[in-house]
Amino acid sequence: MVQGSAVRRRSSLTKFILRRIVISIPVIFLVATTTFFILRLAPGGPFLSERAIPPEIQANLQAKYGLDQPLLVQYGRYLSSLLRLDLGPSYKYPERTVNDIIREGFPVSLQLGLAALVIALLLGIPAGVFAAVKHRAVLDRLTMSVVMLGISLPTFVVGPMLIFVFSLTLYWFPPALWGEPSQLVLPAITLALPYSVYIARLTRTEMLEILDQDYIRTARAKGAGEFRVLWRHALNGGLLPVVSFLGPAVADLTTGSIVIEKIFAIPGLGRFFVESAFSRDYTTVMGTVLFYSVLLIGANLVVDILYRVLDPRIEYR
């Protein structure tokens, strides 16, 4: 009986995952199509820079990349190369393909994002639990005010502030660049702070609700210690909203790192994206957006699966 329902659950989970993957395909197609046409319909082009290029050379360049073909032909070519997972050559860095750029930049952004995520969870969850336990006391107000201050300061204020204090005054960490573990500290903390704030608020709200519930009273009545009640019984349910927040958080952590990468001169994908947008490097812009879309859809799917595993009350649809 129990086993039967477990099997049914597993097969419906598989169905759920398959369905989501099938739905994602048209979305990715839609993203590719919209970015393609937005970029082409906008005035300007990759080879119309301030430097005057002789018209013959420009015509040659256009021809080399097929930019002189009718728009629909270009679109067809772009889609067919996408099917081969080829994002095309970069116009700005002719010696590299967009695939190369992503392969180079993404691991950097990923490391930064993951480090920030870990820091955000380590700061946010305890702060939220603490505020919930001290509900309505001065300490709750104080914790939540500090937390709120965290959202109210944009990362590009916090970043330079941390550089100013910890590298230029105290000489604890290097102010910029990438490669050493010590160079990861300041940017990761800067990126993590706003997310730790959201996580703290979510945890606090949910914990407040849960601490009122019967099963917590039962756990207390059974004589479980306060520590155990909090961290085992209550927090298990209290983390559900945090888990569902992680999907959008991954999205924000990847896009939020654009600014961090600029402040700390980190060679991540976000910086490549902004640079290529400014220099109208069509293929790199399209490739990066597409890559991030796939990444986000994947991250959201993983979060949804996690959520369903953690909360057995949820039905698969």
Add this chain to the structure above:
Amino acid sequence: MKIRVASIPQLAPDPVISSLSPRAVVWSRLSRDPWMMTCAIALGAVLLSTILAPWIAPYPYDQIELRLGASAPSWNHWMGTDTLGRDLLSRCFYGGQISIAVGVVGTLVSLVIGVLYGSISGYRGGRTDELMMRFVDLLYSLPYLFLVIILLVFFSSSILMLFVALGLVQWLTMARIVRGQVLSLKNAEFIQAARVSGTNDIGILFRHLLPNMAGPIVVYATLTVPSVILQEAFLSFLGLGVQPPRSSWGTLISDGAGVMGLFPWLVFFPAIALAVVLFALNFLGDGLRDALDPRQRHD
């Protein structure tokens, strides 16, 4: 006649509160809270100073005085001057105008789209609802900021484009909230009564449903304003926001951050202005949510 669902559960044993209308209850809760009032007053002061900028700013925001250069705060320039000798206090007043306008207009754009979309989806129900909400789910999984950056780089980074782009990003959550509210209200007795008495769908939506969902909508809008302001600042930092000589708090901060080691006041004052407004809005939004929560009525 408006019937407020929030007033139906009679949980309030407190004689003072139970005799008040829901709006009065919310107001009394907020006004008794010194933190909330402090936030409201601070917010009001900043708002007033930005609205009155043309009259109270001591200098024009674009008056350059190269001889002065970046000077520290003094009697003539309370917040000092920037590297071109422009008065920072005046620039903060005018910068606030743009930052707050972007926040409010962006929120309004998201409000209109989100409320319409969410209420149609929830009210229609069935397959339409399913389809419309799937679409929202899909849009959620797009790298939005990247699309905004594309729009701003490849078209113009005019203020109008900024309004539209930021509003377009924000409506998704609003749509979800509104849809949830409509779903929970649309079968309530007073809606059935309205329908029986011959009110059409549009009348039901605007006359009966919307007024009853005002609470959650206002709360979420209050929390959207700071996030739009922050996003404008973020885009300005990348050089995509407001273009010089005009400036928002975001551009002021990003200009100041570059020379922070030498002239710290250039980043300090605009950052304080931005932080005060964001802090106050976030705090008020949270407080409003708690005050509107009918489950808390009994305390």
